[in-house]
Amino acid sequence: MATEYPDRYTGPTVAEIGEHATIRAILDAAPSHRNGDDAAVLPMPNPNTRTVVTTDMLVEGRHFRLDWSRAAEIGHKAVVQNFADIEAMGARPVAVVLALSAPGHTPVDFITELARGIGERVADYSADLAGGDLTGGEHLVVSVSAIGHLGGSMPALTLDGARPGQAVVAAGRIGYSAAGLALLRRYGRDDVPAEFTELVRAHLIPATAPGRGVIARAAGASSMTDNSDGLITDLETLARRSGVGIDLAGVAIAPDELLTAAGRHLGIDPWTWVLTGGEDHTLMGTTSKDAPSGFRVIGAVHRNRPGTGPAVTVDSEPPAHSTGWDSFPRRVPSP
Amino acid sequence: MATEYPDRYTGPTVAEIGEHATIRAILDAAPSHRNGDDAAVLPMPNPNTRTVVTTDMLVEGRHFRLDWSRAAEIGHKAVVQNFADIEAMGARPVAVVLALSAPGHTPVDFITELARGIGERVADYSADLAGGDLTGGEHLVVSVSAIGHLGGSMPALTLDGARPGQAVVAAGRIGYSAAGLALLRRYGRDDVPAEFTELVRAHLIPATAPGRGVIARAAGASSMTDNSDGLITDLETLARRSGVGIDLAGVAIAPDELLTAAGRHLGIDPWTWVLTGGEDHTLMGTTSKDAPSGFRVIGAVHRNRPGTGPAVTVDSEPPAHSTGWDSFPRRVPSP
Known part of the structure; x- marks a missing residue:
């Protein structure tokens, strides 16, 4: 083509x-x-x-x-x-x-x-x-x-630095990019209802606040990644590499009014955008200290019990949606 | 396709x-x-x-x-x-x-x-x-x-550092990659006559001697580039950016026995490979001092007289061939 x-x-x-x-x-x-x-x-x-x-x-x-x-x-x-x-x-x-x-x-x-x-x-x-x-x-x-x-000599914020007892922190929107993509799929670029412009914009030009990574490292964060392939997918990678589990607080990541309105409008559960959307490029990390400037607490790191459940939970339950972006999605034969 | x-x-x-x-x-x-x-x-x-x-x-x-x-x-x-x-x-x-x-x-x-x-x-x-x-x-x-x-604090070897009176130096083969390409075009990978294997190899896996750039800078070279788009094309860029002219010594860049044999075999003037071939990734530069270790002298830098001729000559004459690689060759209408 x-x-x-x-x-x-x-x-x-x-x-x-x-x-x-x-x-x-x-x-x-x-x-x-x-x-x-x-x-x-x-x-x-x-x-x-x-x-x-x-x-x-x-x-x-x-x-x-x-x-x-x-x-x-x-x-x-x-x-x-x-x-x-x-x-x-x-x-x-x-x-x-x-x-x-x-x-x-x-x-x-x-x-x-x-x-x-x-x-x-x-x-x-x-x-x-x-x-x-x-x-x-x-x-x-x-x-x-x-x-x-x-x-400086402080270590880089790698994926393997999360430790039990730390807070999970994030700086920026989660789910906005995926909501914007869903709106573009439905309406194309020019016919999206004006009330949802911010979501489309979040997909086309994701907003980021330069310098948050440096701030987080200076403030003592121990691990970090960004929400590129999906919240659950990216945090699962971080949890697995750190050998820990992560429990997210549902109330801290719940779809806000705008996401909820867009979900209602499109007939899509906005939690799919929050949990699996990706492409927000929101920084997410862990710290034993207060949340660095510009970050908020969205969950907690706990000891991993191998084989006892998913590495990332929401309010201690397996997430309702978890499949993030894959460049080559595997073709699983239907049963 | x-x-x-x-x-x-x-x-x-x-x-x-x-x-x-x-x-x-x-x-x-x-x-x-x-x-x-x-x-x-x-x-x-x-x-x-x-x-x-x-x-x-x-x-x-x-x-x-x-x-x-x-x-x-x-x-x-x-x-x-x-x-x-x-x-x-x-x-x-x-x-x-x-x-x-x-x-x-x-x-x-x-x-x-x-x-x-x-x-x-x-x-x-x-x-x-x-x-x-x-x-x-x-x-x-x-x-x-x-x-x-x-x-260190010595300047980088940029394209604009050539000065009149300097020698033009090069480390590595010139024209081998283009000759290899011509052989591949004629024979494909598996049927190239054994005597020309080295040329094909020069095209598929160009040989380079790691560290020559660092050596040249330490030895006081003043400008450098590599033969990627073609000898004349790349040296013209260097000459233009430095505001100088370059005269190459025909004897120093003349096709060697192997290039000459391949040219005779294919019915192609091997000077086209030397002057326009590119992709040898041979380092070429200028220096006021002795040629750095591993480099040989192939020409001299002279004062540029704008409007009096090409920036790069061979034995003071315009080169017989000069069109190097262009990703989007301009479609020039026939006269």
Whole structure:
């Protein structure tokens, strides 16, 4: 299926102006003095700083749809999901590089808008779009890698640092992105009822508060991840890697008024969005201390009793919904 | 056109075992204790070290063909072209991350062999496959980003550091990769005459000597790049960015016996491979001092006289061939 670009992108195509002119247009849209050499040299870190790196690939039709997302929004989202992984280590995002595969008929203004979206979002973090690679391909594939700095000698916030007795904390919405996706599926981009705009926006441009990961590490958090594949799925990973169990407080994660209204409107149980939705990129971690600034308590860590039940419960019961995102969902034969 | 895997890959597919089991298989094939968290924490660098980052994307059918390249070779090549960009700054490669899009029918052993190829090649550089992302997609897309460390306060080896009077130096073969490609086009993988095996190998697994970039920077080189898009194209970029001209010594870059024999065999002028071939990932730079260890002199930098001729000449004449790689070659109407 060939990539179809909305009519809004009207200028010449990449094939018409060529690779080098397109790269110049990208550099104009997201200027950085670090960009344009064989590799980008990042700023000198403070002494005693380690580098943190992650990567995430967005494929058209799987991670975004061109009839739903503007190019700049795809750029924003690519940054957010990468930087959430940097912040989930307790590190400070510093730069991204962009590798882009695009068909020859891709409008150049689509690509420059994508780069502008990336440039805007990295600027929110005082970071840089530091370099990239542009190549032809039958499909639009956006691959972003992010670099962060982890200062000082305190350990990174890894998945294996949760300990029994700690509180589970989170900073940000849970379930909003999935609700927005459900609304887009029902209505498309332009016909979603105005009262639910915030949910659609949460899906297209997930909001994050830069710096929460660094704050959590400084405040003594011991483990962290982000809600990318689904609340239960991601916390199960954290619990399993830490060898602990997690019990979430239903009242702390319950769908709020907006999610409840959207659920009623669509005839969908909003708990599915909260428990399995993912893509909120909300930071979630554990701590023996007070919740770090901007975080709230959503549960508690307890000793794991292997074989006695799920690693993550809600009010001590197995969660009503638990299947998160899988890039290759297994085809289980029906009984 | 659906991706077709050679019969050699016989195990279950990614769709059959799912994303998480595939990721576990990748981690078994290329183990790293840095891999497996939200992001990878790289080793603490020496004091006064900056981070260098680059990215390169390989798309099936454009950058590799599955009837020519084994999976491990694609992995090797992805590492080499990224690390050449790190070395071209005078930096030391430290880690790569891999983002991979693959159709559901991709055999898991194809993916693990790709990861093993990456793991083997990064180990040559004492570096790590530190993390990654696996996603479904209609096409096979391999996106690698590389991180390097640039120690000390000497400047990086940028494209704008060439100065009149300097020597142009290079470390490695020039034209071998393009000759190998021409042989593959003529014969396919299995029927290339044995005398030309080395050329095919140079295309499929370009050889590089780890550490040459660091050596060149320590030895006082002032600019550097690598032969990725073509000798003339890449040196033109360097000359333009430095505001200088470059004259190459024909005798220093002339096709050797093997290239000459292959050219005669195929009826192709081997100078096209030398001047426009690219993908050798040979480091090329400039210096006011002796050629750094492992480098040889191939030309000289002179003052640029704008408007008086090409930025790069061979024995003071315009090169016989000069069109290098372009991801989106412009369609120039015939006269």
